[in-house]
Amino acid sequence: MNLLNNTHSTISLPSFEMNNTSQLLNKRVTEKDSLYYICLIVKKRLEQLPLLKPYLNLAYSTAELLCERQALLLAQRKQQLHQSYDSITLISSSNSSFLQSPGNRISSVSSISMDSMDSEKISTTSSNEGAFVMRSSSHSSSSNLSSNKNDLLTFSIGILPITTDCDPVTQLSNLFQQGSPLCIIFNAVKPQHKLTVVSSDDIKVCKKSIYDFICACKMYLTLTDEELFTISDIFSNSTEKLIKILDVIKTLLDSAPSIFPSSSAITYTASIANSNTDHGKIVREFLETERKYVYDLEILYNFSKQLVDYNIINTEELYMLFPNLHEVIEFQRRFLISLEVNAQVENEMQRIGSIFVHSQNFFKLYEPWSIGQTAAIDYIASLPSFNANASHLIIKNKLELQSFLLKPVQRLCKYPLLLKQLLQTTPIESPNYKEMELAVDISKSVAKNINENQRRTENHEVVKELYGRVNNWKGYHISKFGELLFYDKVKISSGGDISDSDREFEVFLFEKIIVLFSESGHYVGSDGLSGGSSGLGSAGNSLKKTASSSLILKKKLSNTVPTLTNGKKTKLDLRGRIMIININKVTPIGNHNLNITWESPKEQGNFVLKFRNEETRDNWNQCLQDLCKLYRAEFGTADTGSRQNSFIQSFSNININNNRDRKSTRLNSSHTVVSRMPSSA
Template sequence: MAHAPLLRTNTAPVFQSTLSGTGGLQQDSMNNAPRTSQLSGSTAFAGSSSSLNSLSSGATVVPGQNGGPVIATTNIINQKADASRSLYQICVSLKQRLAQVPNFEPFLEQLDPTDPVDPLWNLFRSGYPLLVIYNSLQPPEPLRVDDPNASEAKKSKIAIFKFVQACMKELQVPPTESFVITDLMGNDTSGFVKVTQVVNYVLDLAEQRGLLLQQHLYPEDEPMAAPGGSQMSYRDHIVKELVDTERKYVQDLENLHDLKKSLEQKGAIPGDIVHQIFLNINAILDFQRRFLIRVETTNSMPKVAQRWGAPFCFYEDAFDIYQPFIANQRKAAQIANQVFDKIQLSEHPVAADFNTLDGFLLKPMQRLVKYPLLLKASFDSIPCPAPPTDDDDPQDLHKKSEDAETRNDLMSGCEAAERVLHKANEAVNRDLLDEALEELINRVDDWKSHKVESFGKLLLHGVYGVITGKSDQEKDYEIYLFECILLCCKEASPNKSKDKKDKSRTSGPRLRNRNTKLQLKGRIFMTNVTDIVSLSKPGSHSVQIWWKGDPGVENFTIKFLNEEMMKKWAVGLETQRKENAPRLSTSPDGIAADFAWTRDHAGGLENPYLQQDDDDDEDYGPATAPAQFPVPSNSTVGSMPPIGDWGQRAFTGRHRKGTASTIPTADSSSAPQPTDDG
């Protein structure tokens, strides 16, 4: 397969004796323009409905002087992608150079022409090709393996060792710029990149000494000029952007990974701090190089054979490797900011200032956001083929078939990329919720005999205005929705809040004070929630929660600032209501069964929702429905006896969907007896 011509720039290792320790990259000062990395809310990034143009690569800008135009800086984060730095192009170029090595042609005949990376990697693993490459320098003593009794695997390792040893001893390659046997024999692309750098360095020396064969291009190998006057289509531009930005992204990951290595080598900050900032960047870089190889392989195919959705479907599960890094990004930025003065001692261009480092830490999530946008734009660029007709000639039918297949491929890829992004957002949400739960545990002094580990996972939380059933006065509560329970908490303060008498609120809920202790003011078990009613109108977005209380039905209303948040809570509450809803045993005519034990003992059951507190006006009281909400039409709710003790019992363990272990049934031999409650 013919590959596009490329210009090989600097693929040799960067040695301290000739270039700076940062790979020759010039470190430029950068402005301190603000850049936000702290995630607000519980979602990191929106879905693919965002504008493609709004997700640029994050160039760093400096405000102009005296209100002048904004000026982009010459910073490493703005560095253009260098195609020759991708592993795919490195291997394509290296194969071309190896054709000039004397006696190397038999090895090249073993390579698969459609895959420039893995076959070359496996070839070098055999060891002998490295000896031929080194011997092209015509050393006084050519390298060879002189152990006929050794196994082939051992001979390969001996050959690799001799090559590395000769490069360091005879060619003065520093150990830090060389590679070890495990770099070549392992599966980490970062290790193989080191191998290609050393091999290219040896070839550079052979070329300088005039020891390589002269290569003559055959007519079919010469680059073909684009047809005169031809223009790229919209889809061609999208494909070009996908390939170019993918190369740029991998280059950014390499720069971030290089900073990590520099910090580890110089010991500027402790190793555990390095890990907390960069986490699994090594694995992400390795995966992304492999993904780029697939992208560039697709790009090398004829246009009609390109299937851009296939790489995203193939690697969908492998993208899970991003979740820990993206969930940790917010904390990583905070830690990096705290020790940034020490990070700057590395004199690495990625650490030019904190904004630059922060920008690199944000790159992975930004890339996942952009994938669905690129695929959707490519999908939209292909017109939907019309149904085949009897008048279609074979060429038209073939074209319609190709368009339909391409659209299906892109749609599948876009859906896979959307799922990857969704899982990444879920990882961020989970990290934020775990942090909120830890904070809640530390802030509440009196859990009133409840065990937090029995609540299930924390699903939603926030500070919202609440109107209880006994008053139309809105007060702020910190609300936490768990799988099994809904908690309403209020800041514990020795003095009454002055805004209690203010019934005309317009500014929304107050900001959270994370250092203030909390009091439990309301606890509703999801097993007892009967209805979730949402109402949205201009300027008012509310969710009303109805539950079985003492006596009858009680309710309260949560006020939200926007419809999106209201819907999120309404869906979350309704989902948990259904998950925790007990199955009531019914008689054949559909009327709920009423058992003697229930009738005899229901009257004395304690209501678990009533809070004994000095501040009585903040606790939930008798149910009175606000005028804007109708009373639920559940006829079975009003006829249910008080279930306070059931609520307590249902909460002793995690409630599983479909179980009704706390509700006695007609055919249950283990129905509670009077003595059981004691």
Template sequence: SLYHTCCSVLNRLSAVEGMMSYLEMDTTALNIVSSEPSTPTLTNGDPLSKLWAMARLGSPLCTIFNVLSPETPLHIDADPTHSTLNTCKKSIYHFLVGCRNQLAFTEEDVFTISDLYQDDTNGFVKVVNTISKLLLLLEERGIISAHSSHRNSDPNAPKDTRDKVILELIETERKYVQDMELLQNYMRELQSQNIVSSDCVHYLFGNLNSLVDFQRRFLFQLEEIVEKSPEEQRVGYLFTQMEDAFAVYEPYCANYFSAQYLVVQEAPKLQKLADILNPIYELPSILIKPIQRICKYPLLLGQLLKSTSKDWAYYQETEQALEAIRRVADKVNETQRQHENVQAVEELKRRVCDLEDLAIETYGHLLLQDKMIVSINESDRELHCFLFEKTLLMCKYIKESKNILTKGTTLSIKKKRRGSLQSKCTIYASRILGVHNKSTPGLWSLLVEYKEREVEQFSLRFRNEEQLKKWEATFLKIKVTHKANVPNTHLLNTAHSPIGSGGNQQQWDDLPQLPISSRTPYHNLHIVRPTTSTPRLGESHAQQHSPIDRTMPSSPGSVKVKLSYHDGIYVIVVPQEASFLELMERVERKIRLVANLKPKEMLRLKYQDEDGDHITINSDEDVQMAFESRGIHNTVNLFVS
């Protein structure tokens, strides 16, 4: 890890002539030129901060370079702590030039001045690598003794359960950082070789650089903590201090699902770097690791708390850390869920076949969505439910028609299949009166009561208790938010079967269909036929008392069409071979007369197919499909909105 690398470098530097004076400087003196990394630390003068600040002085780097006896030694300031920032950068510049020209270092072997001075471990890793390469040259030339590591003979082997938890925490953290660095190198190769566009790299990896920088700092301090005796290990304090910094996970995790789709889409191009990470199985497994890691921390801290004696001085810090990391995980999950919901709404707009009848933009943010069994009047049906801030939308999956396609019906059926969802019911969230948990052993369900003309209800059946609790909590939150007045009308009919008809035992597809637009609230689920209507031309005074004209005969080769519009039913007769334009002309002439519509108001026609679905009529083929649904009385029912 970076911690042990820095410790090793500092240890080896102590053997370099002229370096001891820099190593013995305290952190305050070393940081006159520039500040330490911003990540909270538990102690002053940790190895990373010490090495970083010392390198920024410039003179220590020149000292190491001169020990190699180059042809042109570098100038060294007598007291670098009194040097200005520009003087230090000048020394670093000459050091980098000397490494390239006199030591034949490549561009990959050296860092840049910005790598050293920016507050980012991604750049500092390059600095450490350059210094390590210089030390290796000193060892090869026999100027200093070769370094040997004794980490394998660990005197602090785990002695109890707590030690094992600490060991698991630190070892999995090291492996995790290594994986993230591998992913980072993969990203850099994609960029340097221009395998995919810069936008594609951005959407694939998000804020990976910031995430790796944070995780290195976190691991560094964790390494420093676990080297202390168990009772002095303030692991909990580290997590609580880092709680706000863990926010770096939120954008990465929110972007993950977009990234995994992009990996599949760009797999042919990504195969060019399959020797680093195979895009089929290795790349997806590493991309998901940050999500897995943030979910793992609460489990590890829970085990640590359980195995720590309550008498220890820092026990409460571990308790606070567990609460803090749970808050972090909740925030990450919430951010990820919100991002997924935004995508789900866009997917809903693409899949729903009657989008023009919905006003999704007015529903508020999507809170939850899932497939579940919805029960009304002992009739069960699987629907896809979308719970928005202001609306509950229920959609059904459209079944493919089993009818044999003919030349005249192909276009109409293709239109029906354009989307895979069809809205069945829309309920205002403000009309929800109560949500009751009706679960029994092995069966998880909620009974939802809402206000129509009377109080109605339906049940939602869930897969497990966790799903139920999530929906129950969200429903209750909505109920509190919309605790204002509840008018009688709350259902938005989308020209489909609404649920909750008071006392009506009809099945889902047999519920009454109201000929109104999806944005018009109605007061009753039953069609109410008034005793009077607007007078129409060609009707007697007696006929004006009923909106249903039952006396109009249909001539041979013609079809009797009943038009359901608002609270009335009107009749016209059209030829069996009527075109779409001809039908619309007659419908408009009839409806505009009785409804006093303005010229700019457009009418829409729908018919009910054999599945009970309402299909919009937009073409001659649609008209013929609608006419095929007429019964033995040669009558077609159309719905006007």
């Protein structure tokens, strides 16, 4: 009889057999779903067999040694991080949050440009926002991740509390690697088919014992290769492999209730130290929501496998739609194990901050999730086979899928709030207070980088769309404007009189220029590219070929491009522009307004941007301040004329007439370097 048939393990990934996804979304996840507690229960059941006691003790000592080695490695890394933080803080005090150092020029912030659109890739460099977690090239990111993986000597992340020697997950993994304990377990279950027990620290002998156990399970328990594990699985550092091993062990234990008590018979109550205090309540919320998050990731992982099994997507599309999902789950299981360990000790002994210090590079796994989320949802929902097989899938429609795909980014943005609350309830004199402060900064940087990735991806699509919306670029090349940083519909008044009645413009802030457009009253064609003069130079042709494609997927994703207006997109007329290098001063006025003072070789003036809310105004203000600071650092010793001539584009004064007649809104040319921009009609 196959012992695994019709047996649902609480260790395995979530079952597909759910009536609807609302049950999954609202399912209450407890400690019984946590790998940490599953291992605790299995360990307690194994302790009932006296023959296993010396092997359990040896596994404990080995796990303890590994935890000590990991703590030493992390202490060294933490010291390096503090030194890096001091250096970054010093640099960020003189450089912008959006930009690289002056010597690297503005264009080094990102290579998201129209010239690179034909390759449909985004390549970003790191932001110098006093951050611990910074984007880098894919090569360096992989290098950093590999470096951190080498520090993972146990199944926990970070440094354990001083009162904790090791975690039960690492202990059980080391127990199984001895080989002979598996034979002892089998002999207890099937005494009529006893295996030879050979205790040794020789790896070859250990592997021979594991091999004997696997063969015996096939022969006497009729388990298949798919149901069993391999020798390499035993020595793997993978939580997924360990879960498979635990499934088999649990099945054997369940078959001998007279020797191994059932899981329900093990009296172990999960408790959180000082759970009635404010700190304890926050730890409880942190832990419970983390358990649910890991469970939801496993649901999503099962769903992704279903899509491949039902031939809805292929393996290449699998990675594009669910990037790094397996690696993310591996990381988050370890993250949860570490939280479980810390929740058991007194507040002053907890090392939750250390978890984030150790995790800083692993959070880079989430970067692909911040790009193309909407595209992934729309792509799957657009596939006919998705709707046809919905009844067989664990996630059944687009709305449910969206809920799960958004969870990773939502969770990352939740960490800063939880850590901030923990920091507020941690005494300043606590030995781990500084570590918690560091964790807060790391979590904020992670969330900021995720948001920045999403913003850049959206802006990349907006620029492609903008190219086709403009009636006449008047000789200007959008590919030379730099990265699009912000865009919005803004009312503008001239001369600083914010009481004037104003016209609304669509304003685009690039790295090198602010460009103003007014709506022409005509609509863009369905392809989004009709009617525009070539403002892209050499990138124009390649843009037209790729504009309907996704940055990630290569088909059926044109409907995910962000729109600038509700409903149909209107065509735009170019009304004015001012080079960032000619801006002298940016001053907030009131709650929503921003006064910009500019100067050219022949004249000077100012205008006021009127935003809808204070937050948007503040974002634009900070960005412009940073841009101006960078240019002053590069060209501060040069006169206005030399600063002007350092750019290939021209500068014009923006003269906004308050008459709402479109013809009265004109642009007075003051000085050009390469080409003169005609006055608008």
